[in-house]
Amino acid sequence: MYFSHVLNLKNHASKALIALSLLFLTFNSFAMQEIETEKTIIEVEKGHVNHEEKFDPTVTILEHIGDSYGWHLWGHTSIPLPIILITPQGLDVFSSANLFDEHHNAAPYTSAKYTYLLEENHIKILTADGQVDEALSAKVYDFSITKNVAALFISVILLLIIFGSIASSYKKRTGMAPKGLQSWIEPIIIFIRDDIARPNIGYKFEKFMPFLLTVFFFIWINNLLGLVPIFPGSANVTGNIAVTFVLSAIVLVIVNVNGNKYYWSHIFKPDVPFWLLPIMWAVEIIGVFSKPFALMVRLFANITAGHIIVLSLISLIFIFKSLAIAPVSVAFVLFMDVLELLVAFLQAFIFTMLTALFIGTAIEEHHH
């Protein structure tokens, strides 16, 4: 029964995934499926008309790396996700399936409060005569559970399951050698502790371990899930600027909240002639923000770039409209995917490493 708890884990995970799917499949998903069959028939007829439509890789790629309402699975099947809007008239919640017609094109939807239309992947409010009301649309705050948010929740649940099971195996096997999943994760935890936290932060590293571990595994699992082309992967979570923005904003807060008097005196009382001080203040304050900003851009750009390369290689097949190019594309994509596996780990490592480094410089005791 060496892998018994891994099997259990899979069991938990599949249960959780089913539960999650049920959560996102809102009440009208049944109706969706009925429409689906009709839709395909219509699509086949319509297909001949649209066949000559020019393939634009930029649109396709941007669509794939961007966020979307609803989780596209295959063909015309997608999981509708809840739309949550804070409008001037209050909260408005409905399913994303309502925003699409049977041909999977944007369609206006009239809720109890407004009429909405999806325009360039943004939800706009329509006036009574069917025109987009830009002024009113700007007042709508969109808190929808988009594809990225759903993927985020899945990764959070996965992390909780994985580390919950690991923590319980630590409790069960106190003082014994690690086993199974535990022995796979433990070297990584020790790596973060001994090679990232301890050398960069110093003896106070223990206080920051939970954050470093969480941020590392959060970025890593989302990078990896982003490489999986099918549900529950396929979302580009860590390649989204909003996610990296939040992570680096948290780093900014942690670094500056823990900054000691040396750190602040280095910023406000640097060892320069007094007339240089205003310039130094500006430079130092820019420095405070530029460090997490670099973190944000680095993670976002690396993951997005990887996705763009993979999608571009796949797009080659459709650009050349030839199956002969497929083996070449697949070979290159395979190579890129293997590289991306490395990048997935590397970016998580770099983010964690630099976070530790910034914390280390902020809490450094004596000054040079």
Next chain:
Amino acid sequence: MELITPSIGLVFWTLVSFLVLLVLLKKLAWKPVLGAIHERERSIEDALNKAELAREEMARLSNENEALLKEARAERDQILKEAKELKDKIVAEAKSAAQVEGANLIEKAKIEINNQKLAALDEVKNQVATLSLDIAEKVLRKQFDDKQKQDALVSDLLKDVKLN
């Protein structure tokens, strides 16, 4: 622009889910996991230290044993040496005592032999004297059986006196 504009919804949900994840993992996972790893490392270190101490103790004990053995060996050698010396001394003493005794005995025997010899010689002398007297008496008796011879002897004797 769309790509690098963070949307408020995703920012909000990322913040919420990351913070929830951080709090939950801190409580559920990191605390027990890091605690357990730390505890295990400490126990391993303890065990290694104890092993090292035991090894030193062993070395110390074996050194002690070695020293004891050496001491015992030296003592045994000493005892053997002393015994040998004692034996030699006793033998030598016995030898010299025997020699002295022997010499004494020989001396005494010599004196005895001498005494015996002297006694024997005395007796022989006495016997010889007695025999000589007997012989002389018998000779004389035979000589003085006749009167003439007696007168001759007396006149001889008287002659000697006159000459003197």
